[in-house]
Amino acid sequence: MATMRYQQALRLAMTEEMERDPNVFLCGEEVGQYQGTYRVSEGMLQKFGPKRVVDTPISEIGIAGLATGAAMVGLRPIAEFMTWSFALEAMDQLVNHAAKITYMSGGRIQCPVVFRGPAGVGTQLSAQHSQSMESWYAHTPGFKVVMPAFPDDAKGLLKTAIRENNPIIFMEHAGLYGLQGEVPEDPDFTVPFGVAAVRRVGTDITLVSYSRGVHLCLKAADVLAKEGIECEVIDLRTLVPLDMETVVTSVRKTHHAVVAQEEWKNVSFGSELSARIHEMAFDDLDAPVGRVGGADVPMPYAKNLERAAIPTENDVIAAVRRALA
Amino acid sequence: MAKTTVERPVEDDIQSKELLSSYRLMLLIRRLEESVYRKFHEAKIGGYLHRYDGMEALVAGIIPFLQIPGDYVLSTYRDHAHALACGTSPRAVMAELMGRATGCAGGKGGSMHLIDPENGFLGGDGIVGGPVPISLGVGYALKYRGNGNVCVVYFGDGAMNQGGVHEAMNMIGLYRLPVLFILENNKYAMGTSVERSTGQTDFVLKAKAHGIDGEHVDGMDLLKVRDVAGRAIKKMRETCEPYFLEMSCYRYVGHGIGDDNTKAWTTYRTEDEVAQWRERDPLLRTGDYLEARGILTPELIEKFEAEIAAEVEDAIEFAEASAEPPLDSLYENVYSK
Numbered sequence: 001m002a003t004m005r006y007q008q009a010l011r012l013a014m015t016e017e018m019e020r021d022p023n024v025f026l027c028g029e030e031v032g033q034y035q036g037t038y039r040v041s042e043g044m045l046q047k048f049g050p051k052r053v054v055d056t057p058i059s060e061i062g063i064a065g066l067a068t069g070a071a072m073v074g075l076r077p078i079a080e081f082m083t084w085s086f087a088l089e090a091m092d093q094l095v096n097h098a099a100k101i102t103y104m105s106g107g108r109i110q111c112p113v114v115f116r117g118p119a120g121v122g123t124q125l126s127a128q129h130s131q132s133m134e135s136w137y138a139h140t141p142g143f144k145v146v147m148p149a150f151p152d153d154a155k156g157l158l159k160t161a162i163r164e165n166n167p168i169i170f171m172e173h174a175g176l177y178g179l180q181g182e183v184p185e186d187p188d189f190t191v192p193f194g195v196a197a198v199r200r201v202g203t204d205i206t207l208v209s210y211s212r213g214v215h216l217c218l219k220a221a222d223v224l225a226k227e228g229i230e231c232e233v234i235d236l237r238t239l240v241p242l243d244m245e246t247v248v249t250s251v252r253k254t255h256h257a258v259v260a261q262e263e264w265k266n267v268s269f270g271s272e273l274s275a276r277i278h279e280m281a282f283d284d285l286d287a288p289v290g291r292v293g294g295a296d297v298p299m300p301y302a303k304n305l306e307r308a309a310i311p312t313e314n315d316v317i318a319a320v321r322r323a324l325a
Numbered sequence: 326m327a328k329t330t331v332e333r334p335v336e337d338d339i340q341s342k343e344l345l346s347s348y349r350l351m352l353l354i355r356r357l358e359e360s361v362y363r364k365f366h367e368a369k370i371g372g373y374l375h376r377y378d379g380m381e382a383l384v385a386g387i388i389p390f391l392q393i394p395g396d397y398v399l400s401t402y403r404d405h406a407h408a409l410a411c412g413t414s415p416r417a418v419m420a421e422l423m424g425r426a427t428g429c430a431g432g433k434g435g436s437m438h439l440i441d442p443e444n445g446f447l448g449g450d451g452i453v454g455g456p457v458p459i460s461l462g463v464g465y466a467l468k469y470r471g472n473g474n475v476c477v478v479y480f481g482d483g484a485m486n487q488g489g490v491h492e493a494m495n496m497i498g499l500y501r502l503p504v505l506f507i508l509e510n511n512k513y514a515m516g517t518s519v520e521r522s523t524g525q526t527d528f529v530l531k532a533k534a535h536g537i538d539g540e541h542v543d544g545m546d547l548l549k550v551r552d553v554a555g556r557a558i559k560k561m562r563e564t565c566e567p568y569f570l571e572m573s574c575y576r577y578v579g580h581g582i583g584d585d586n587t588k589a590w591t592t593y594r595t596e597d598e599v600a601q602w603r604e605r606d607p608l609l610r611t612g613d614y615l616e617a618r619g620i621l622t623p624e625l626i627e628k629f630e631a632e633i634a635a636e637v638e639d640a641i642e643f644a645e646a647s648a649e650p651p652l653d654s655l656y657e658n659v660y661s662k
């Protein structure tokens with residue numbers, strides 16, 4: 001074990017996998033000479049050279065095509081989007097090509113590619129840069145969608161992603177890059193997809209989230225514990241595949257649930273979670289599933305408006321109180 | 326050149342007046358930009374923050390030729406200068422940078438999203454290349470109405486590598502739309518030099534490939550910029566044809582404040598290089614030219630500096646005294662009424 005930041009854990013995962021498998025390479029804007037926009041790939045160009053750490057122009061369609069095409073013929077690319085907001089440029093290559101080629105080829109073509117980069121909202125980046133869109137990808141058959149909340153998961157899940165034979169949407173959170181944690185240095189350490197983690201055990205209500213939302217839930221649980229309300233906090237880790245078993249087992253025990261996310265609330269991943277909990281555990285629920293999410297507006301710049309648009313632990317606490325009322 | 330006030334034809338007088346006012350505009354832009362990092366460090370400004378220092382001639386030599394209302398300007402996230410040149414007040418710019426209700430976007434946009442449609446400014450754009458496809462639609466509408474208006478779209482050397490930019494250029498070339506492309510070639514897109522981002526570094530050739538004529542201009546020479554842009558716009562009003570100007574220029578500071586804070590810019594350029602470009606500063610060169618012709622004097626520069634310092638200070642005071650947007654405006658304007 002070593003203490004490191006989320007961002008360093010990601011770098012370690014990429015470095016180890018590139019050392020293990022010569023077919024793995026990294027491409028994206030400013031990943032090399034500039035040392036990474038968020039320093040995730042710092043030092044990797046020096047270590048692996050320009051053939052395996054590829055600086056690209058500002059061409060997201062090109063980046064997605066480069067990675068997808070190379071994956072279709074046997075390489076294992078990691079494509080970094082400077083942020084997921086810019087991946088919108090590449091939507092067609094992602095959704096119409098990467099996600100579908102295995103199906104369209106009758107399984108004869110594999111597409112082992114990882115698309116990664118920072119997602120998440122905050123720091124006054126306003127409408128075009130501050131948004132979370134995981135449900136767009138979770139909605140698309142063919143993608144697996146990964147959203148780590150802690151440094152050890154960042155490493156273990158990214159390693160699994162790189163070894164997967166499918167296109168992976170790996171969404172980091174810019175606001176978590178500096179988060180410190182204990183991370184296994186063992187190069188064989190991986191975290192499997194589709195296995196949620198119970199981050200806090202509780203009896204009164206189940207809080208389900210992922211990425212930074214998990215931290216909001218943990219903070220809310222701390223506050224509520226002082227009033228004698230015990231929350232069970234579940235970190236999904238991967239949205240697709242989705243570990244409903246862990247969620248439903250918990251709901252059967254607590255009889256209440258709140259789902260929390262940063263993305264817009266309307267037609268969101270929380271909507272899906274809520275629907276599934278109702279379908280699978282309706283008889284166990286003592287109240288409708290509560291939902292916490294971002295305000296359904298383009299993100300405003302002004303501090304006070306941004307604060308009102310982004311969910312906080314107080315929104316989770318309020319949702320818990322409503323569910324338990 | 327000796328400093329003389331020999332008789333000049335009337336045309337020259339108009340030209341002198343215009344040059345002087347462009348010079349003053351460049352000075353205002355420079356001084357306002359110099360104030361914004363300070364305000365960021367005081368936590369009065371947040372988000373991303375990109376400055377225009379060194380590139381002032383690209384707006385001061387072009388936007389004054391526009392007829393507003395009627396003509397339109399689109400720009401990138403490096404947009405403070407474009408707003409000021411279109412006529413947005415320093416107060417409305419500064420208040421927007423500080424996220425106040427009195428800002429030109431009501432505090433909802435911030436630095437990257439200044440906007441002032443009443444003054445012909447259709448906004449900054451946070452997405453690299455984003456304004457170019459929009460300029461296609463604006464150009465189409467202008468041709469549709471047939472009033473001889475033009476759309477000026479500013480974008481970077483890095484933006485030239487976006488797919489959408491080329492779709493739009495192709496269609497603008499195909500439909501012959503009155504769009505003036507101002508390629509702000511400041512040599513870098515964040516940390517990536519032009520040479521490291523494209524196999525064809527002559528951007529005018531790329532325009533020509535789309536059937537759009539154009540030329541290279543020293544974008545740090547206000548007189549050249551004015552001369553070329555003035556002619557181009559005049560012709561475009563008559564012919565309704567697109568035109569492309571590759572403006573050679575340089576940004577003195579980092580890509581954005583993050584780049585400056587971390588000194589990441591040292592990964593792609595040297596202090597020497599920056600110093601060399603600073604010698605070609607548009608303010609210095611224009612100042613020298615005007616002084617040599619007796620149009621500008623040290624006294625006048627001093628007067629401008631004093632006025633502008635007061636204007637910038639006033640903008641800051643105004644912004645700081647302005648209220649944040651009301652909380653109930655959060656859901657306002659998601660849709661038109």
Ligand SMILES: Cc1ncc(C[n+]2csc(CCOP(=O)(O)OP(=O)(O)O)c2C)c(N)n1
Binds near residue numbers: 482
């Ligand atoms: C589609 C997209 N990709 C990436 C970015 C991140 N980004 C913002 S500015 C920039 C560099 C743009 O360079 P250039 O077009 O030359 O304009 P300059 O900043 O030099 O004025 C990058 C990569 C973005 N905003 N949009």
Ligand SMILES: [Mg+2]
Binds near residue numbers: 481515
């Ligand atoms: Mg540039």
